[in-house]
Amino acid sequence: MARIRFKNVQHAYPPPKGQKPVYALKEVNQIWEDGGAYALLGPSGCGKTTLLNTISGLLTPSEGEIYFDDQDVTHLPTPDRRIAQVFQFPVVYDTMTVFDNLAFPLRNRGMDETAVKLRVDQIAEMLDLTANLNKRASGLTADGKQKISLGRGLVRSDVNAILFDEPLTVIDPHLKWQLRSKLKELHQQIGVTMIYVTHDQVEALTFADKVVVMFEGTVVQVGTPVELFNRPKHKFVGYFIGSPGMNFLPCKIDRGQPVFHSNLLSTSHPVSNDLSGRIEVGIRPEFVEFADDGIPVVIESIEDLGRYQVVTVKHESEVIKMVVDEDRPIPTESPKIQLNPDMTRIFCDDWLVGGGQNE
Amino acid sequence: MNKTLNQKAWWLVAPVLVLVAFNAFIPLMTVVNYAFQETFGNNVFFWEGTTWFEQVLRSDRFHDALIRQLLYTGMILAIEVPLGIGVALTMPRKGPWVSVCLVLMALPLLIPWNVVGAMWNIFALPDIGLLGHTLNSMGIDYNFTRQPVSAWMTTVLMDVWHWTSLIVLLCYAGLSSIPDDYYQAANIDGASRWAIFRYIQLPKMKRVLTIAILLRFMDSFMIYTEPFVLTGGGPGNTTTFLSIDLVKIALGQFDLGPAAAMSLIYFLVVLLICWVFYTLMMRNEEQ
Incomplete structure (x- = not known):
């Protein structure tokens, strides 16, 4: 021992x-x-x-x-x-x-x-x-x-x-x-x-x-x-663990909060403005949901996996995967999505940064 | 389901049958023919039954040659098999030396048998040969043309030199097929060097070793050319092995009947020993 x-x-x-x-x-x-x-x-x-x-x-x-x-x-x-x-x-x-x-x-x-x-x-x-x-x-x-x-x-x-x-x-x-x-x-x-x-x-x-x-x-x-x-x-951990893996979206930082294609996102783990490097937002498909207000998307495909469905949506040219319960309806007209701020993480040059790091 | 009978298929087998007939069956039957009859030439034959067989089996000369042969084969197997395994175990498994070792090992196998005999004859000559001269100048009385012990030592040594490589190469092939995992596992299990040999290497070499021993047994039991060139069966009859004796009877004395009978007995002895050995090895495998 x-x-x-x-x-x-x-x-x-x-x-x-x-x-x-x-x-x-x-x-x-x-x-x-x-x-x-x-x-x-x-x-x-x-x-x-x-x-x-x-x-x-x-x-x-x-x-x-x-x-x-x-x-x-x-x-x-x-x-x-x-x-x-x-x-x-x-x-x-x-x-x-x-x-x-x-x-x-x-x-x-x-x-x-x-x-x-x-x-x-x-x-x-x-x-x-x-x-x-x-x-x-x-x-x-x-x-x-x-x-x-x-x-x-x-x-x-x-x-x-x-x-x-x-x-x-x-x-x-x-x-x-x-x-x-x-x-x-x-x-x-x-x-x-x-x-x-x-x-x-x-x-x-x-x-x-x-x-x-x-x-x-x-x-x-x-x-x-x-x-x-x-x-x-x-x-890598984001990709490798979970199915489907984590979504990564390129973004900029404005007052500690990420901006994705001119959509201001919010995160409970803000970062400083002077980050340099490639900045991305990471969010698990489980924590992306359809909402009345949010980022406008186009639905690409829906895979029914029984208890839940994996929906692939697109904003500009970015693909986002989301996991939706089987009984939740999928909006058909001008769908919009919201990311859960508690689960929205910021990555700089592939590594996690911000308040989410050492909880 | 209805089977169609079509005898034409025999034609497809025919070439092989003809080939086997001419290269094995007919020559063998000729020998059988001579073994049961007496001939004085001109294609005149007299039936002799089993006379020749009885004569051969009762002759001291045959017994002596057979004993010499068994002793010789036993000796070379007892030396070549452990030596071959030992050399194979010490050969490198990776790196640039592998091909060097393999080529060096293969060299003796490429030399024609009569050349091997001639080489060793010159090598062992007591007055001018490297081996003979060195031994004599060291004070060891060595003369393979006169002393039975020297002659035996030289014939055995010659065969070891010529054929150990075959066993080495076969064992090496067996050893190379063992995955690294086995050695790693043995290392983890705390196995000693001996245990690794006994429980991993030897079992994995068993099949090739069976083949190697069979080949060496058959070849050495039928050895002719090398001792013929080296000692000619002498001094006296001390290195007259079965084949040499057979040739003496058939071509020297022209006793075709006894020679044919002896050939058949010789053939059956080789067949019997191979069968017994192979059956034993394979039965072991099944258990």
Whole structure:
């Protein structure tokens, strides 16, 4: 059990000859509190796996230090770090039985056989593998194999953290949901730090207490799912979380309030007038509504998604998406929209500014 | 559903049948023909039944050659297989050295067999050969044309030099097919170097290793050219392996009957050992 701290961690993979190194991780300063359930969320290639591998020691970062509590582990070899990790694709030891597979990490650490049996049975029970314990691991389906991989990650009880690298990619949807709740349940039982890498926002938001959003090698925001939804610190978080993503409209600032194509908008998070850079207003589609008075728009399309509908409207050449309840009528003649001032955020050069920043 | 019977399809198979007939079946049947009959030339044959087979199976000469052959094949497998695996494990998996290593490994395989024999003959000559001269000047009495032990050592060494590469290359191919994830997982699980070899690398190499052992078994069991050029079966008969003996009987003594019978026995022995080995390996796989 330990608190994991990243200090200016950077990593570049060796570049092809004659090219500059590309940083997969740029300046990550991050603290993973002991016992937290974290999701590491970001698109493919943003450095999630690289970050995970630096925690487990499969990768030594090119710069910076990693601490477990006060111990500098940057150069500590993997087996000494007491980290469990589950990979995206199942890894099973083909020649062993399911039982031996699950027992492998324990036996390698010299645990005595009765304790091994007890622990393996417990984990097998949790993952519904009890019936298969004496079968050869190579004979199982992809689902089963990934459960073994998961089991090997969970079986050690002395670990500092358990890392999951998109572990449910190969698993059936209904089982996925079930296993995710099992993981969550287990987290509450044993209270070990868990870091769960995914590019699926639903998975991240359901699993984690804290979501760490990564974009192009940096951590752009750390927060609870609600924080990420209501107050994205970076445009990317706005796009990436929520469906459809946040609307961004170019604007100017007049007396602390944004002006969008000569329409004065209001925000409860005013900013100073002397902002320089590209200024945009960000608003979630959920907080845009039709009103008697407001910005005149043209309706482009309406998608009915059952309980709600996604309406695409246009003002000048700017497209705005809005989410409207199924029972709300859509105005047909000269529709106008209003943005909820509490939820209207201002972004300068892609980053959140103004009062909305540190609530 | 009505099936249409159409015998014309046989014509499509015919070319293959003809090819197999001429390259395998007919030559083999000729041997069978000689194995059961006696001939004094002029195409006159007398039925002999199983006489030749009994003669071969009872002859000490055949027993000795067979024992020498089994010993030789056993020795080269015992050396080449572990050595090949070992070399494959130490070969780099990435980087510019990969192709260098692969080419170096492939070189011995490209040399014609009689050239290998000739090379080693000159290399091992006690007075002027590099190996022979060096050993003798170090005070080791070495002469492969006179001492059975030296002759055996040289033939075994020659085969190891010539064929270990094959096992290395096959094992290397097996090792390269293991995804990095396996090594990473083993690292996380705290597996020792030995455990990684035992539970990841060896199982993944098993199929190619089966093929490699089969190929090496068959080739070495039928070895002829290299020891023929190197020692000619000597000193005495000490390196006279089955093929060399067979050629001596068939072409040296012109005993066609016994030679044909011996050929068939030889063929059946190779077939039997391969079948047993392969079945054992595959049964293991299914469990």
